[in-house]
Amino acid sequence: MSRLLQVLGILGLVAFAATGAGAWLLTKDQVHVTIAADEPSRGGTDPLAELADRITTLEEDIRALARGLGEGLTQLDAAIAAAADSRAAAGARRDDVRAETIRRELETLATRQASFESRAIAELASLRSALAAGSPAPAVVPAPLAEPATEPVPEPLAATEAAEAPPEQVSEPEPPATPKRPSFLAFRLPSDDFSFDGPRTWEVVADLSRVGFDAKSTLHDFTGVTQAIDARLRLDLAHLDQTADGTIDVDATTLDTGLEGRDEAMRDHLGTDEHKVIRFQLASVEPKDVDTRKMTATGTARGKMSIHGTTLDVAMPVRLSIDSARRLHIDGEMPLVMSAYGIEVPSQLGLISVTDEVRVWIALRARPVRGDKSETEGERDR
Amino acid sequence: MTAEFLRRAKSLAAAAVLAVVPASCIPSNVVARTDREVDLEPAAVVWRPATSADLPGYFRSTDRSGALATGLWLVEYQFRADGTFTGAALLQGEPDAFAVLTGSWDMPGPGTLVLDGAEPAEIEAAHGLLRISGPDGSVVLRREDLR
Numbered sequence: 001m002s003r004l005l006q007v008l009g010i011l012g013l014v015a016f017a018a019t020g021a022g023a024w025l026l027t028k029d030q031v032h033v034t035i036a037a038d039e040p041s042r043g044g045t046d047p048l049a050e051l052a053d054r055i056t057t058l059e060e061d062i063r064a065l066a067r068g069l070g071e072g073l074t075q076l077d078a079a080i081a082a083a084a085d086s087r088a089a090a091g092a093r094r095d096d097v098r099a100e101t102i103r104r105e106l107e108t109l110a111t112r113q114a115s116f117e118s119r120a121i122a123e124l125a126s127l128r129s130a131l132a133a134g135s136p137a138p139a140v141v142p143a144p145l146a147e148p149a150t151e152p153v154p155e156p157l158a159a160t161e162a163a164e165a166p167p168e169q170v171s172e173p174e175p176p177a178t179p180k181r182p183s184f185l186a187f188r189l190p191s192d193d194f195s196f197d198g199p200r201t202w203e204v205v206a207d208l209s210r211v212g213f214d215a216k217s218t219l220h221d222f223t224g225v226t227q228a229i230d231a232r233l234r235l236d237l238a239h240l241d242q243t244a245d246g247t248i249d250v251d252a253t254t255l256d257t258g259l260e261g262r263d264e265a266m267r268d269h270l271g272t273d274e275h276k277v278i279r280f281q282l283a284s285v286e287p288k289d290v291d292t293r294k295m296t297a298t299g300t301a302r303g304k305m306s307i308h309g310t311t312l313d314v315a316m317p318v319r320l321s322i323d324s325a326r327r328l329h330i331d332g333e334m335p336l337v338m339s340a341y342g343i344e345v346p347s348q349l350g351l352i353s354v355t356d357e358v359r360v361w362i363a364l365r366a367r368p369v370r371g372d373k374s375e376t377e378g379e380r381d382r
Numbered sequence: 383m384t385a386e387f388l389r390r391a392k393s394l395a396a397a398a399v400l401a402v403v404p405a406s407c408i409p410s411n412v413v414a415r416t417d418r419e420v421d422l423e424p425a426a427v428v429w430r431p432a433t434s435a436d437l438p439g440y441f442r443s444t445d446r447s448g449a450l451a452t453g454l455w456l457v458e459y460q461f462r463a464d465g466t467f468t469g470a471a472l473l474q475g476e477p478d479a480f481a482v483l484t485g486s487w488d489m490p491g492p493g494t495l496v497l498d499g500a501e502p503a504e505i506e507a508a509h510g511l512l513r514i515s516g517p518d519g520s521v522v523l524r525r526e527d528l529r
Contacts, residue, residue, distance in 0.1 A: 190453030
């Protein structure tokens with residue numbers, strides 16, 4: 001039995017080998033074996049897959065761009081529409097003002113026309129009845145023309161200008177501007193930007209200012225005074241030690257002592273032909289007392305005084321204050337020795353002489369220069 | 383010699399006296415410290431509430447006070463008896479500029495003025511003067527002739 005099994009096993013193996021050999025013989029011409037490098041593994045980059053990914057990404061980007069562009073165009077369209085609405089509203093407001101003016105004028109004309117018509121009808125009826133009665137026609141008394149209840153009044157210039165101003169280029173709708181109510185003077189006044197604190201340029205109002213000197217002589221004392229002052233000062237009234245400079249020029253030829261002969265002698269002594277201007281160049285102010293609530297200050301003004309061609313350092317105690325008209329008052333006084341400036345002390349025959357020391361004083365009123373820019377020349381209100 | 387010297391001395395003394403005497407007749411004219419400033423207010427102006435009879439005419443401001451003083455150089459009005467007026471104001475700015483308007487005025491009562499529908503103002507009068515006051519200050523106007 002075992003022998004039989006061995007034989008069958010051998011026969012099976014031979015049959016398996018023969019089948020394999022036959023199969024190899026049948027397919028040997030169709031099988032090609034090529035030896036090549038290993039193909040890319042699954043973890044490597046597949047160019048096709050990469051290209052496909054890139055295309056997909058591009059498609060997504062294009063879709064996102066299209067969405068963004070669409071939203072942007074929508075917003076742009078909305079902004080354009082809003083701007084157009086705003087311009088239309090501004091134009092409509094302007095048109096409304098004009099239309100209102102025209103409407104009021106038309107109403108006035110209509111009222112007057114109605115008045116004329118009623119008067120004409122009444123007078124005609126009166127004439128007819130008089131004619132029918134055979135009596136003389138009544139005298140036609142012209143009735144006063146009925147005045148319209150609302151007489152058209154020209155719009156104030158400021159309001160007209162505001163209405164006719166070109167509409168602003170706005171990117172978004174603005175709330176309607178509330179027109180500023182005119183002051184009790186009927187004008188729209190600029191805002192009050194006055195402040196005691198902070199640097200500001202002041203221009204002396206010559207018409208409201210005086211500069212002079214008090215002199216003593218053997219027989220009588222006298223004052224020389226002038227209003228020919230040209231001065232501009234830059235001051236921080238609350239912080240005088242920080243900002244204080246400027247120039248005060250006085251026309252020496254206009255100093256008036258009340259006596260013509262004395263004035264001529266004074267001009268000779270001052271040499272006004274050559275040195276027409278007396279100048280004080282303010283360099284600093286040393287503050288003493290500053291009261292921002294009362295808007296007053298005191299201190300010592302220091303600078304250079306030029307008289308008769310000589311320039312010397314001087315110091316003048318000054319008081320500064322603001323009045324109800326927002327003008328700056330500057331008052332000060334200091335001694336001045338004439339001989340120090342090379343001025344010959346006036347004397348008559350050695351018997352009447354003026355003291356060498358005089359008191360120089362200032363009483364200035366100054367206006368703030370708006371915007372610290374040069375102001376228009378010409379006469380101004382005070 | 384001595385007589386001649388005495389004669390000359392007497393002449394010189396006489397000349398000196400003649401020079402001194404006129405000068406000694408000149409009084410002192412020192413300006414008091416309190417009078418150094420230019421006086422702005424006309425002396426003793428007695429204000430009274432203005433009536434509509436005070437308005438017709440041309441007025442120009444001579445002074446102003448209060449907050450409006452920082453924005454207003456001057457203002458002038460011509461008030462007409464028919465209740466209308468025209469006015470000009472030189473406003474401070476960069477640059478200064480005139481504003482001109484025409485409108486109507488009304489006085490609901492003595493001492494009260496309403497210009498073109500603006501807020502009522504107090505108005506007072508004195509000889510040739512008007513003073514208009516409101517919350518922003520006041521202006522004093524002087525009547526002037528248009529020549």
